[in-house]
Amino acid sequence: MLLEVKDLRVEFPTRRGVLTALNGVSFSIAPGEVLGVVGESGAGKSMTGAAIIGLLEPPGRIAGGEIRLEGRRIDNLPLAEMRKIRGKRIGAIFQDPLTTLNPLYTVGRQLVETMQAHLPLSDAEARQRAIGWLEQVGIPAAAQRIDAYPHQFSGGMRQRVVIALALCAEPQLVVADEPTTALDVSIQAQIIALLKRLAREQRTAIMLVTHDMGVIAETADRVAVMYAGRIIEIGPVRDVVRHAQHPYTAGLMASIPPLDRKVERLAQIDGSMPRLNAIPPGCPFSPRCPHVFERCRVARPELMPAGATDAACWLHDQPGASA
């Protein structure tokens, strides 16, 4: 396994007590694999990504569990060690390309400094490679555009630059947190296709966070569904999309929007995700679940084998039952 996350717990100490933003999150990513991560806003998707690259916003902190990259723990590394992993072994792509790039540096300079932070390259070599990367991500006239500033690019072009920045030190894993959410609908597919192509060429694994089930169905090898700081179902993409085992996933799939529209709220599921300080005992989904039964309200289900996937739902703890 390339990345293994085991029992990850992230807490936020606040004035009103400690909030647990992630609780018992476990999953793994194989080399070259694309893991889709879906779930409502606030489910903990970004938090999971931030924990992996070691950039949780204080006071948020990893309070339990472990994260391993090729078997080596990276959740407790000293800062200097973690810096060698960021960019070099785990790249990141953020949501909004308009705010991700430093407005005062040329895109070329940002590429060059990133590569030189990790690879032994002379200025001239790094610049050559930077031009090569801009060509790779489809920036026209790359040799001239390399000296342009971020504001001189459109949103889509900027996200291409961000992708180049994420991949230029040739990491084994890229954490892409809603890389197309802020983009115009018409270019979202191009950006995803670009990311997918480059990752495949380099055998880079992707943790792809998105709201867009269409993108997941097309891009991901496996899918993790998050709810209230937990993974409630994880499995191969076809099984999760077609034969969801968790009632929440089933509702999510039923709500897949038409390809040309974005839907923020999931219309088919009544109610909303509980706030972190008000997660019900038992199954966190129980207040909204159409199949809820007594056990759900008292005991918390962990991930368990369910059909071809793993789901955290008591329906699968009964002989012969299914959602």
Add this chain to the structure above:
Amino acid sequence: MVAFVISRLLQALPVLLVVALISFALFTFVGDPVAAMLSQDASLADRENLIRLLGLDQPWYVQFWKFVGNAVQGEFGLSYRLSRPVSALIAERAPATLELAFCAAAMTLCIGVPLGIFTGIYKDSWVSRLLLTVSLVGVSLPIFVLGMLLILVFAVHLGWLPSFGRGETVQLGWWSSGLLTVSGLKALILPAITLAVFQLTLITRLVRAEMLEVLRTDYIKFARARGLSNRSINFGHALKNTLVPVITIAGLQLGGIIAFAIVTETVFQWPGMGFLFIQSVGAADIPVMAAYLLLISLVFVVINLGVDLLYYLVDPRLRAQR
């Protein structure tokens, strides 16, 4: 670029004209220059003569026009109080003020900016907290109180430094410098500190606030995610992004330092333009006051221009717009 400078200068013209009008109005409404210039026993004819000589019988806009024309050539007439050309008085006093302001500004930037960066990066360390608490005192302490405290401690009690004046000066052409003699430098220390403390604490707090703001941005987070070193993130990416607002305030502060040197100069009897201005106010010496007002507004205009040019260098987005 040149067009930009010219356009900014043209934009500044109305401001300067308004200040000129105010200065001019001082002449007309505040004092009676004729009474001031005539001796007690002058006849009515003498008076009319002088009025004609000074052009005071002309309509106000003609007078104003002449005033502006003279001002452009640095000609402000004679001081009522000292009966010497105002331009000569100002030229004599300007070096003292400029040297004081320059030292205070240098102190402000060389100490204030690094402190701001430090307290921004290490926002939770106890050193930062201590510095911020102290800076609160600096912001709220009135300048004259601080000046008098310093005099009390370092001049009166310890006797290390002089409490007033400029010490010995060296004449370099028309410029009299206090920076080249020991007594001149010693005399400079207390007034410069007095003048700098307020601005210094202000800029420390400003740089800190900007730094905190910038360190929270996505592009800094992304720079970390790219694995850049802390040094390159803090002193390259972050610091450069704090510069634009800091330059604005620093520019205003420099203007403020020169303008508000009045208080410091008065406390230390520093023979600069501010002290001259206060003495002139006491004596209703309108020509000196008018010249001082115009000069200060000119200083602000020039500083603003400098600030705009610096923006232009720092921020590529502004370069693109122009």
